[in-house]
Amino acid sequence: MVLQSERWLELRRFRALHEAGLSISQIARETGMGRRTVRKYLAQDAPPSPPQRRPRAGGRASVLSPFAHVIDAWLRAELLLKGTVIHERLVEQYGFTGNYQRVKLYLQEARPRIAAELGIGPDELAGLHRRFEVVPGAQAQVDWGDEGGILAHVGIAKVYSFHMVLSYSRDPFCCFTTSQDLSAFWECHRRAFAHFGGVPKSIVYDRTKTVVRRHVAPGQAVPLHPEAVAFAGHYDFDIDVLAAYRPTGKGRVERQVTIVRDHVLAGRGFASLADLDAAFHAWVPMRRARTHRTHGEVIGVRAARDHAALRPLPARPYVVAARHLRHVGKDCLVAYDANLYSVPARRVRHRQLVEVRATAATIAIHATIADQHGETLLASHPRAVGRGARVVDPGHWDGLPDGHTRSTTTGDTPPQRTRPAPGGGPLQALLNRAAAAQVTVDRRPLSVYDQIAGTAPFTTARSYPKDTTS
Template identity: 75%
Template structure:
């Protein structure tokens, strides 16, 4: 962040560019300058601008950005302004060349400390555009800033997620538990995540009017399970479920036993069983005697020559 009038710079380093980290950097910048500017110009970043629109149309802003700007009482200007874009982007090159170049750091805190040690050197220089010492001009800049509010505004990411059958909710490749007695499988819950905490809310208020389901510390990394064992109270334990190891063949219940003719019918339907059934053999003359008919014969008539 750069103060436009004096070019007084601020820089902090982070490992994330999500919504919460973005506005955490704002709070650090306000503390560095000692106040809040009346207007902040953005380059239409997604954490501030919901979508791009045609020139002249109203820019739709992110709800959390609107709430943050309202809490700190500054105006958001998210317009394409090439005349002012270089004032911020130039600072990136200056910090890279004078703070980071040729040095190794083991943590984010070391980088922030290196920038804080370099700021007095930067403020002692004469700026090439306005021709004054940056520190002298920054004094007038800081006086014009608005005071900080008594309480900070904590911005959180908000998402809707489904509850699993095990009362776990997936967010950012991690799982967080919710009370089993307050939710049902596939129910939608709202997640509000900050840099250090994840809270889960019901989308439908309870009888008392509260919607908070659970609050957990935010997991570091991926694949973690943040579970409160008390949340699983109410889930089926499986104590009454019949199980088998596969060594013993389960016996059918009495009402499932086959009838007297079911065995023979099953044997006929089974090829292997039908092949083992012995069938009696008798000549066809036996059937002729039983029916009183003669056996069918064919006499070929001879044709006399004419």
């Protein structure tokens, strides 16, 4: 086998020199071979085929052959599914006993084949960045991920993933929401702090509108959002805003977004946000059991030191509420975030201006002017998931016409009229209750007014002038 391989390599070299215009003597001097040897190799019509390895008995083909159809199905659903993820799922779901290298070698053949079947190919991107390290508990990084229509089949058009990673250990946290607004953003922070059991000393952010009030020129101080300042002050951490167009400044969390998609979401189906959160929490122990390739330690062991250095959680949580002004519709509904929420009909009017205070879990609607008891709260509802929902309390519509008095008839029986009640009917009853009904009115004949006015009494007889013509 070795001699055949060497012969094949020598022949390739001789032919290249000969085609370049060198003579046999020159080729012999260049390669250190004899002229007869060079002439013999050049005289062959076709080069010998390169040596082929024979697969060993009991090798990777036999180990993976029962699972080949499973791997191919996963690749057809997600062509870029990583080999580590495939090996992890084979071990967890199918009891695979082979090592990762077997899967990796199989993917070298299977991935191009599946890509050719689908007519697509992977797009590999690479970049460079400057690496840095921190001490335990010193820093965390935050980022959003757009998961698109992963729950579109259950009526949720858009899903976002919130990620926080402890920079020292790379210990991850992730949760899924349908909104990236102010209240949802800081509610995800509270969940992350509870997951880690403490608060890092600083958190790195992009220049997102939930953290930065407005964009400024390079080199100028970045004005922070008032709610971001209040939240950070309550939980005692520093806000570290990256410079514009510097995503590598939080490369740990950028990488974590991709890892979660590959290991938790890729090739799977979900029915709700709770299913997505449960899938992540089920994967966390496997992630913490792995040895990180950068710091060379088990993530869970390093995370224990990271958690111990975190600052303690405050006794009371800080709930951020986004505040917006809205108008009340004719149907006693208030629109917010593409959903409708009811308010009491007896306490509002059409086009009245109200304040919506939205948290990640509730929607509270307040009047802009307090009532006689000093209260402004009109209604409170659980926050709707998705868009186009109606959240209505039936009691809010009490007193509005509901159509129960409407009726129809075929005309066979004549309608029966009700006689007015004694005393003049409803109108007379209303007048009797009025204060004017209690006033005594004098009655006098009309002649009295004629005497007062000095006029003749009114008579029905009409007099005409006498005709004097004959």
